[in-house]
Amino acid sequence: MSLTRRDLLLAAGAGLAARPAVAGSQAGPANPEVAPPVRRTPGGRVHTLNGWSLPHRINGGVKEFHLVAEEIEHEFAPGSKAICWGYNGSTPGPTLEAVEGDRVRIFVTNRLPEPTTVHWHGLILPSGMDGVGGLSQPKIQPGETWVYEFTLRQHGSHMYHPHVDEMVQLAMGMMGLFVIHPRGGDHVDRDFAFLLHNFALHPGTRRPDPSVMQDFDLWTFNSKVFPAIEPIVARSGERVRLRIGNLSMWNHPIHLHGVQFEVTGGDGGRWPKAQWRREVTEIIGVGQMRDIEFEAVPGDWALHCHMAHHTMGPMGHGIPNTLGVDQRGVEERIRKMLPGYMAMGRDGMAEHQEHTDSGHMRGPENTLAMMAGKGPFGSIGMGGMFTVVKVRDDIAPGDFSDPGWYRHPPGTVARRVSSDPGFGAPVRRQNS
Numbered sequence: 001m002s003l004t005r006r007d008l009l010l011a012a013g014a015g016l017a018a019r020p021a022v023a024g025s026q027a028g029p030a031n032p033e034v035a036p037p038v039r040r041t042p043g044g045r046v047h048t049l050n051g052w053s054l055p056h057r058i059n060g061g062v063k064e065f066h067l068v069a070e071e072i073e074h075e076f077a078p079g080s081k082a083i084c085w086g087y088n089g090s091t092p093g094p095t096l097e098a099v100e101g102d103r104v105r106i107f108v109t110n111r112l113p114e115p116t117t118v119h120w121h122g123l124i125l126p127s128g129m130d131g132v133g134g135l136s137q138p139k140i141q142p143g144e145t146w147v148y149e150f151t152l153r154q155h156g157s158h159m160y161h162p163h164v165d166e167m168v169q170l171a172m173g174m175m176g177l178f179v180i181h182p183r184g185g186d187h188v189d190r191d192f193a194f195l196l197h198n199f200a201l202h203p204g205t206r207r208p209d210p211s212v213m214q215d216f217d218l219w220t221f222n223s224k225v226f227p228a229i230e231p232i233v234a235r236s237g238e239r240v241r242l243r244i245g246n247l248s249m250w251n252h253p254i255h256l257h258g259v260q261f262e263v264t265g266g267d268g269g270r271w272p273k274a275q276w277r278r279e280v281t282e283i284i285g286v287g288q289m290r291d292i293e294f295e296a297v298p299g300d301w302a303l304h305c306h307m308a309h310h311t312m313g314p315m316g317h318g319i320p321n322t323l324g325v326d327q328r329g330v331e332e333r334i335r336k337m338l339p340g341y342m343a344m345g346r347d348g349m350a351e352h353q354e355h356t357d358s359g360h361m362r363g364p365e366n367t368l369a370m371m372a373g374k375g376p377f378g379s380i381g382m383g384g385m386f387t388v389v390k391v392r393d394d395i396a397p398g399d400f401s402d403p404g405w406y407r408h409p410p411g412t413v414a415r416r417v418s419s420d421p422g423f424g425a426p427v428r429r430q431n432s
C-alpha cells in the first residue's frame with residue numbers, strides 16, 4: 001500500500017523536475033500554492049552520507065521546499081529493517097540546501113498518526129516560525145499541510161526536527177540537515193554531512209522503542225550502522241569538510257585517524273580563523289553541530305565515535321562478566337537447559353564476529369550482530385558509528401564511489417616478526 005503511494009509520488013516528483021518551475025503547476029485541489037513532494041532525488045552541493053538533498057523550485061523569487069512527515073520502512077544495515085518515522089521517505093529526511101539571503105517557503109505535510117511541527121534548529125527567524133508546538137504555533141494535525149516562510153540571515157550547518165512529542169518522534173528517526181551556503185561561494189572541495197543518532201530496536205522487533213534513555217542498540221550516522229555507512233571518499237590533497245550534527249541522546253567524541261583536523265564552525269556559523277582548533281577528536285554534544293575540515297591524506301582512515309560501545313551493534317547489557325572465567329564443563333550442563341548455548345568471552349569478545357559471520361551462531365530475527373565489517377586484513381569488529389575515510393591520488397572530481405581497499409606502498413604495513421610469546425627482551429615491571 002505504502003509502496004504504491006511512494007511510487008506515485010516519485011512519479012509526481014519526476015514530473016516536477018522535468019517541467020519548468022511554474023507556480024501551481026502541480027497544484028493540489030486544496031491549495032494552489034502547494035508544490036508536490038519530491039522523493040529520493042539526489043542533488044545539491046552537500047554530500048549527505050547515505051542520503052540526499054531535497055530539490056526545490058523557485059516561485060516568485062522564493063525557494064520552495066515540501067517536507068512530508070511520514071512512517072517509512074528503513075534498513076539500518078542488511079539484516080535489520082524497522083518501521084521508522086522520517087521525512088519524504090527517509091530517515092534522516094532530505095537535506096535542505098539554500099544560500100544566505102534566500103527567502104525560503106517550506107511546506108510541511110503531516111502523514112503521521114499524531115500531530116507534529118518542524119523546528120528549524122539554529123536558524124535566526126521570527127518567533128512564530130520556530131516550530132515549537134503549543135508555544136510558537138498550533139500543532140500540525142494528521143493530514144494537514146502548514147507552511148513556514150522566512151529569510152535566511154546566516155550561513156552554516158543546521159538541523160531540523162519535530163518539536164511535538166519529541167521523545168517519540170526523535171526516537172523514531174525524525175530529523176534532517178539544513179545547510180546554508182555563504183553567498184559568494186565556498187572553499188572546500190568536498191562537503192559531507194551526517195547526523196549522529198541512536199535507536200533502541202530490541203532484538204527481534206521492528207519498531208524503535210522510544211522509552212529507552214541510555215541502552216540503545218543501534219548507534220548511527222544518518223540512521224545507518226557500519227558496514228552500511230558509505231565511505232567518505234576524497235582525492236589526495238583535497239580540502240574536505242564534515243558537517244556533523246547530534247540529535248541522539250548521548251554526546252559523541254568523533255575521532256578521525258590520519259590527520260589533525262581543524263574545527264572551523266558550529267551551530268553559530270563559521271568561526272573566525274583565530275578560533276579554529278586543531279584536534280583529532282571532537283565531542284559533538286547533544287543538540288550541537290560541528291564543522292571539521294582537513295587536507296585529505298592517502299590511505300584508509302577510520303572515522304568513528306570513541307565511545308567503544310557506540311561502534312557496536314545490538315548486545316546484551318547488564319550481563320555477568322565472563323572475562324577470565326573458565327566455563328569448560330559448565331557449557332554442557334547449561335546446554336541441557338538452553339539448547340545451542342555457547343560459552344564465550346573468557347579471552348575477550350573478538351571471537352564473537354567469527355561465530356556470527358560463520359553463521360553457526362544466529363541471533364534473533366531482524367537483529368544485527370554485535371560486531372561486523374570485513375577489511376582487507378580480516379574482521380573489523382565494529383558495528384555502529386564507524387566508517388572509513390578513503391583517500392586516493394586518482395579520484396575524479398565529484399566521484400564519491402567506493403574505490404575499494406587502499407594499496408599500501410611497499411614497506412608501509414605493520415608486519416609479524418615472531419610467533420613466540422617469549423620473543424625479544426622487552427622491559428616489564430614485576431608488580432605494578
Ligand SMILES: [Cu+2]
Binds near residue numbers: 219251306307310
Ligand atoms: Cu558515541
